[in-house]
Amino acid sequence: MYSFDGMRVLVVGGSSGIGLGTAKVAFEAGADVTIAGRSEERLAGAAKAIGGNVTTAVLDATDDAAVTDYFAGSGAWNHVAVTIGKGGRGLIQDLDMATAYAAMDAKFWPYFRIARAAEIVTGGSLTFVTGGLGQRPAPAASVLSAVNAAVEGLTRGLAIDFSPTRVNAVSPGAIDTPLWDQLSSDARKAHYERIEATLPAKRMGQPEDVGQAISMLMGNPFTTGVVLQVDGGSMLL
Numbered sequence: 001m002y003s004f005d006g007m008r009v010l011v012v013g014g015s016s017g018i019g020l021g022t023a024k025v026a027f028e029a030g031a032d033v034t035i036a037g038r039s040e041e042r043l044a045g046a047a048k049a050i051g052g053n054v055t056t057a058v059l060d061a062t063d064d065a066a067v068t069d070y071f072a073g074s075g076a077w078n079h080v081a082v083t084i085g086k087g088g089r090g091l092i093q094d095l096d097m098a099t100a101y102a103a104m105d106a107k108f109w110p111y112f113r114i115a116r117a118a119e120i121v122t123g124g125s126l127t128f129v130t131g132g133l134g135q136r137p138a139p140a141a142s143v144l145s146a147v148n149a150a151v152e153g154l155t156r157g158l159a160i161d162f163s164p165t166r167v168n169a170v171s172p173g174a175i176d177t178p179l180w181d182q183l184s185s186d187a188r189k190a191h192y193e194r195i196e197a198t199l200p201a202k203r204m205g206q207p208e209d210v211g212q213a214i215s216m217l218m219g220n221p222f223t224t225g226v227v228l229q230v231d232g233g234s235m236l237l
């Protein structure tokens with residue numbers, strides 16, 4: 001495990017799921033952690049779950065002015081992780097343009113916006129979260145595939161433009177987070193059982209599995225421009 005003793009680590013999306021798992025891992029590695037999200041209540045719950053002195057910031061990453069203002073006043077960060085994004089499933093003929101734009105607005109543009117605004121110290125890093133669909137499409141997910149592939153392209157481009165700041169991404173497979181609350185409990189159970197039966201790793205991913213991968217990308221000084229799969233071997237199937 002890398003040590004982040006005294007380092008300032010920001011997790012945008014740190015109030016839930018993969019972001020919360022990332023914040024926990026960074027906190028346990030000694031970082032001075034800030035978690036950002038839209039809901040003050042969720043942030044407070046997450047800070048309690050982490051169980052230590054964590055700073056919270058109410059921030060809507062879809063809001064240009066709010067992001068610019070926040071980073072203008074937040075000072076320089078050692079490591080920034082962005083773990084937000086939602087929506088956009090459906091066959092293209094069933095999706096109206098507003099829904100397709102909304103999927104890009106909820107993920108790609110916030111990542112781009114935060115990358116523009118955040119000040120990261122030399123030797124620091126920026127890490128994004130994409131998703132397996134970015135490389136291997138599934139039925140009725142072409143927009144989600146495009147959003148995640150766009151974030152992967154942004155990752156590689158920024159790794160060059162922001163050098164020597166390192167820019168990486170993790171590409172999670174199925175991770176047990178509140179994102180799956182959209183399914184009924186029966187459908188969720190069946191989905192998890194299918195994953196546990198078929199994946200080479202024979203388990204559902206946990207948020208801390210992705211958090212540990214993100215902490216490796218933050219801490220390893222020779223890794224940049226990488227999209228790291230953390231998917232239990234899903235790409236092998």
Ligand SMILES: NC(=O)c1ccc[n+]([C@@H]2O[C@H](COP(=O)([O-])OP(=O)(O)OC[C@H]3O[C@@H](n4cnc5c(N)ncnc54)[C@H](OP(=O)(O)O)[C@@H]3O)[C@@H](O)[C@H]2O)c1
Nearest residue numbers: 013015016017018037038039060061084085131175177179
């Ligand atoms: N879970 C999986 O199986 C899985 C698999 C592949 C890829 N992914 C990707 O991983 C990312 C994180 O997923 P997750 O499962 O961790 O989701 P999650 O549990 O729903 O967490 C999303 C986090 O992002 C925050 N957030 C959402 N929109 C925001 C905004 N506009 N501004 C600031 N914060 C915002 C949420 O807080 P508020 O709502 O309070 O703002 C929450 O803290 C997503 O991009 C998802 O597509 C997930």
